[in-house]
């Protein structure tokens with residue numbers, strides 16, 4: 001009894017100590033990332049169809065807008081992407097008879113997840129969110145505009161054909177790419193990994209992104225990004 005009591009007391013004391021240590025560590029000033037002329041923020045697919053009420057709503061997708069607007073002010077250079085599909089696009093479940101959204105099908109470039117119709121060229125759903133406040137954005141790159149080919153990544157379509165973004169960024173001298181937006185486990189993750197593949201440093205800003213998380217896709221995406229050398233940070237890490 002005494003022994004147990006002592007043990008509990010000792011453990012409690014250790015708990016207090018370790019909690020105090022953790023608080024000190026968290027309070028310590030970590031050096032923040034300095035944003036410079038070679039850095040660019042890519043705002044990925046913050047479009048009406050991916051927001052609550054949209055046809056392919058990402059849970060809490062609207063929560064990225066505030067952090068992204070704040071982040072954009074810290075970057076000298078910002079670009080945005082827009083998912084931009086034809087009607088009857090190959091990535092739409094409705095295009096394939098007998099298929100439902102979130103099922104898969106085999107296309108010529110591999111397995112394609114099938115989605116509800118979304119981001120049809122020129123539609124209200126494809127428009128950038130009204131609450132985005134980034135008038136200085138220098139480029140909007142559209143992707144997924146070929147009827148037979150999807151494109152999660154802003155760098156390469158699903159058949160790996162380049163979009164031209166790597167060339168654009170290299171010609172302008174950018175070396176580090178920061179990605180935020182929708183959805184973490186699809187367009188953000190693929191864009192960040194392809195940025196690495198194209199020779200850029202890549203950073204994903206987690207609190208400025210939200211995931212769909214279809215059948216474990218979010219954890220799988222973080223693992224793949226880690227293996228590709230993508231850094232994972234929160235907005236607070238940026239000076």
Ligand SMILES: [Zn+2]
Nearest residue numbers: 083091119144
């Ligand atoms: Zn799409």
